[in-house]
Each structure stands twice: as structure tokens, then as C-alpha cells.
Amino acid sequence: MRFEQWLALVRTRVVLLSMAVAWALSFLTVRQTIWLDWMALVLLFWTVYQPKRISLLVAFVLGILVDVQQSSRMGEHALMYVWLVYGMRLLAPRLQFASVFMHALYATAMVFAMQLLRALVYLVFLGSPTKLSLMLWLLLAIPAWLLLAMVLTRGAQSRKMGEWMAN
Amino acid sequence: MGDNYQLFRRTTPDWVRLAVASVCALAMMAVNGPPLVRQSLSYLFVTPVQRTVYLARTWVADKVVHSYHIATLARQNQDLVAQNQAYAIRLQALSKDETENKALRAQLGLKDTAPYPIISAQALYQVTDPYMRKLVLNAGSHEGVQLGQPVVAVDGLVGQITDVQADHSEVTLITDTKVNVPVMVQRNPSVRGFISGDKSEGFLELRIFNQENTDLLKDDVLVTSGLDGLYPANIAVAKVAEIAPASADGRSAITIVPMMHLMTVRYVGILQIANLAEMKLRSDTQTDLARDNPVPATLGARTREQYTKN
Numbered sequence: 489m490r491f492e493q494w495l496a497l498v499r500t501r502v503v504l505l506s507m508a509v510a511w512a513l514s515f516l517t518v519r520q521t522i523w524l525d526w527m528a529l530v531l532l533f534w535t536v537y538q539p540k541r542i543s544l545l546v547a548f549v550l551g552i553l554v555d556v557q558q559s560s561r562m563g564e565h566a567l568m569y570v571w572l573v574y575g576m577r578l579l580a581p582r583l584q585f586a587s588v589f590m591h592a593l594y595a596t597a598m599v600f601a602m603q604l605l606r607a608l609v610y611l612v613f614l615g616s617p618t619k620l621s622l623m624l625w626l627l628l629a630i631p632a633w634l635l636l637a638m639v640l641t642r643g644a645q646s647r648k649m650g651e652w653m654a655n
Numbered sequence: 656m657g658d659n660y661q662l663f664r665r666t667t668p669d670w671v672r673l674a675v676a677s678v679c680a681l682a683m684m685a686v687n688g689p690p691l692v693r694q695s696l697s698y699l700f701v702t703p704v705q706r707t708v709y710l711a712r713t714w715v716a717d718k719v720v721h722s723y724h725i726a727t728l729a730r731q732n733q734d735l736v737a738q739n740q741a742y743a744i745r746l747q748a749l750s751k752d753e754t755e756n757k758a759l760r761a762q763l764g765l766k767d768t769a770p771y772p773i774i775s776a777q778a779l780y781q782v783t784d785p786y787m788r789k790l791v792l793n794a795g796s797h798e799g800v801q802l803g804q805p806v807v808a809v810d811g812l813v814g815q816i817t818d819v820q821a822d823h824s825e826v827t828l829i830t831d832t833k834v835n836v837p838v839m840v841q842r843n844p845s846v847r848g849f850i851s852g853d854k855s856e857g858f859l860e861l862r863i864f865n866q867e868n869t870d871l872l873k874d875d876v877l878v879t880s881g882l883d884g885l886y887p888a889n890i891a892v893a894k895v896a897e898i899a900p901a902s903a904d905g906r907s908a909i910t911i912v913p914m915m916h917l918m919t920v921r922y923v924g925i926l927q928i929a930n931l932a933e934m935k936l937r938s939d940t941q942t943d944l945a946r947d948n949p950v951p952a953t954l955g956a957r958t959r960e961q962y963t964k965n
Binding site for chain 2: 511551558561562563617
């Protein structure tokens with residue numbers, strides 16, 4: 489079976505666990521300036537492999553949570569996540585037979601575009617520019633995506649964990 | 656197949672859901688969220704994690720790392736003792752000045768300025784949002800922190816408290832573009848203006864009230880003027896780093912920097928301004944008055960009103 493076939497079998501608890509881990513990881517920063525949007529990544533990941541589990545409501549609620557955590561403007565991340573998930577829903581059927589790397593690439597490009605849009609809105613309406621170089625760290629999302637796919641697939645295949653992780 | 660088999664399923668289309676969610680998000684952004692939601696979510700999901708991590712970090716630091724630091728601490732302690740003695744000598748001279756100052760003030764019939772009690776706090780972390788200039792402190796409403804209180808560090812003013820939770824609070828730094836601080840030049844108090852954050856990171860913008868009197872030199876220190884009643888007078892805010900020579904139209908660019916690197920400040924003090932609530936009440940009533948009655952209530956206007964009534 490291919491990666492995405494294994495990933496489609498993963499149980500709800502693993503999805504919830506991945507979200508909890510993303511929540512914990514998004515507390516972390518590198519040198520207090522670089523921050524990776526783990527929650528967006530996990531949302532897009534499950535939108536690709538298990539579209540039934542991620543509704544727009546889930547995206548909205550998780551966005552509000554991230555807003556509270558990052559003390560950004562309330563609803564800002566919610567708006568971004570809702571649009572990201574919607575976009576990925578349109579895109580995912582067309583990526584069905586692409587490789588996992590292509591999925592990672594598309595998702596990262598979408599997050600990147602969303603961040604650019606946000607920077608643009610801030611620049612135009614509030615006049616506060618941001619350092620675009622910090623956004624280059626978003627490229628880390630590609631290996632993170634591949635790693636997540638790999639770990640979950642290996643877990644689902646394994647004799648010990650398989651029963652617990654996948655149907 | 657299972658529950659997937661519904662030939663003519665009637666649900667709200669995705670784009671409608673997207674529109675509803677977007678409108679909700681935009682509405683929340685417009686009012687910056689119902690504060691209750693923010694507070695309760697923060698209390699449920701953010702504070703426990705923060706507290707656990709903080710406890711774990713303190714535990715590790717106490718149990719493991721501290722032995723590394725003993726040598727450094729001993730050296731630091733020596734330095735501090737020496738510094739303390741120097742300060743003690745200076746303090747003696749200053750206390751003499753203080754009594755003298757009090758006596759002179761009494762002679763002139765001026766009121767004594769009460770010193771403010773200080774809550775000391777530590778910066779837990781800085782808000783990583785690239786559009787914010789904020790720090791999170793480990794003192795909250797339990798310790799008596801209130802909205803709007805000014806925050807200082809050893810080198811000068813840090814910012815103002817803009818959000819208070821039970822056990823932590825948020826300080827918006829003076830490098831944020833939304834914060835205004837009334838200042839004067841320490842060397843020449845007649846030069847006054849406003850400091851606010853500059854568009855470029857780490858710099859400040861100075862707007863001077865009186866354009867005729869711009870007596871500024873390189874390395875001048877700008878201190879709070881104390882005129883807004885919020886920031887006590889004579890706290891260092893910023894210094895003039897550079898004054899470019901005047902160009903053809905007689906203008907020159909002035910570079911103003913804060914006294915320290917604000918984002919990496921660790922230990923701060925929160926000034927307990929006594930009459931903060933009263934000040935807020937007064938400013939609110941004044942705002943209401945100004946909005947309801949745009950014409951200023953002058954003595955003449957009041958007299959005329961009385962005449963027309965009678």
C-alpha cells in the first residue's frame with residue numbers, strides 16, 4: 489500500500505494526538521523570533537489524507553486557540569486556517585496521485601502564500617512592514633510533513649503499534 | 656459505502672460555510688474578540704502549559720544547572736557587593752539632598768511627590784507574532800498589576816501594561832507604534848514632544864511640540880515629562896543616536912533609539928500608580944463630555960445659558 493492509503497486508515501485518536509502535539513510545539517520558538525505554524529500544517533495534512541475529519545469549524549476553533557496562544561488579533565489565524573483548509577479541499581482531489589513530497593510542497597506553498605498575504609494586509613492597512621526573510625523558515629514545513637507521514641505510516645505498519653494507530 | 660451513500664444529500668455548500676466563518680473571523684478581528692472568550696480559553700489551554708513548562712524549567716535549573724553557575728554567581732556576587740558599597744556612599748549624599756529638597760519644597764509651598772511602590776516581575780517570553788512588540792511578564796492581577804501601569808527597567812522606561820490575566824500580564828513596549836509617551840529633553844526641559852514606535856524595528860519616532868524650539872544634540876537623553884499623569888517624570892525613555900547634517904530644505908533626520916534592547920529585557924518593575932482608576936474615570940468623563948458637547952463649557956457660555964434659562 490502507498491503512504492496515503494496507510495494514512496487514510498489512521499484512527500481518530502492519532503489525529504487528535506497530532507493536533508495536541510502541534511499545539512504544544514507551537515509554544516516553541518527559535519531564538520524568540522522564528523515560529524512555525526504547526527497547527528496549520530497538521531490541519532492541511534489531515535485535509536489531504538482524511539478530509540472527512542477536518543471541517544471548517546475545526547479549523548476555525550483551532551485558529552481561535554492559536555490566536556489566544558500567540559496573543560495576535562482575535563480571529564486572525566482562524567480566518568487564515570479556514571481559507572487554507574478550504575483551498576486545500578479544492579486542491580486535494582487533484583493531488584490524489586501525486587507523491588507525498590508534492591503534497592508537502594503544495595501545502596507549504598499555500599501557507600507561504602497566506603503569510604505573504606497577511607504581511608501585505610498589515611503593510612497596506614496598518615503600515616507595519618515585517619521581515620520577509622523570517623518566512624524562509626516555513627520551508628521547514630516540507631521535511632516536517634514528510635517526517636510526519638513517514639512516522640505515521642511506519643507506526644501503522646508495525647506489529648506493536650498498528651492495532652492502536654490504524655484500523 | 657456506509658453513511659457515504661446519499662445520492663441527493665442536502666447540506667450547506669462549502670462556500671457558504673467559508674463565507675460564514677470568514678464573516679465571524681472578521682467580526683472578531685474588528686472588536687479583537689470577546690474578551691471573555693480570550694480569557695477563558697487562555698485560562699483553559701494556555702496557562703496550564705505555560706505553568707507546567709515554567710515549573711519544569713525552574714526545577715531543572717534548580718536541580719541540575721545551578722552547579723554550573725556557582726562560580727559565575729560567586730564572581731557576580733563580589734561585583735555586586737562592591738557596587739552596593741558604591742551605591743551606599745552615593746545614597747548618603749542623595750539622602751542629604753532629599754531632606755534639603757523637602758525643606759526647600761516646604762518653603763516654596765510645593766506638594767511632595769509621592770514615590771510609587773514597584774512590583775518586580777520577570778519577562779517570561781516575548782510574543783513571537785512579528786507584528787507585535789510585546790512581552791509577557793510573570794506578574795498578574797494576583798500581584799496587583801492593573802491595566803495601563805507603566806513598566807520600567809534599570810536603564811529606563813520599557814512600556815505599558817495592556818493586558819492582565821490572573822498570573823501573567825502583557826506589556827506593550829514603547830517601540831510599538833501604538834504607544835505614545837510624552838517626553839522632554841533632560842538637558843533642556845523646555846523641549847517637549849511625544850515618543851512613539853517607528854516603522855523600522857528598534858527605532859523610535861519623536862514629534863516635537865514647538866517646532867521653533869528644537870534644541871537637540873547627539874547623545875541627548877529624553878526623559879518622561881510626567882505631564883500626562885501616567886508616567887512619573889524623569890524616567891529615561893530614549894536617546895538621540897544620530898543627527899544627520901541638515902539638507903538643503905533645512906530639515907535633518909534624527910535617529911532616536913531606546914535606552915536598551917527592549918525585546919530582550921529580563922527583569923522589570925511595574926509602577927503602582929495610585930490613582931489609576933480615578934484617572935481613567937476622569938479621562939472617560941472628559942471624553943464623554945467632549946463627545947456630547949463639542950462646544951467647550953466656558954465661563955461665558957455658562958453665564959449665557961443661565962441668562963437664557965431665567
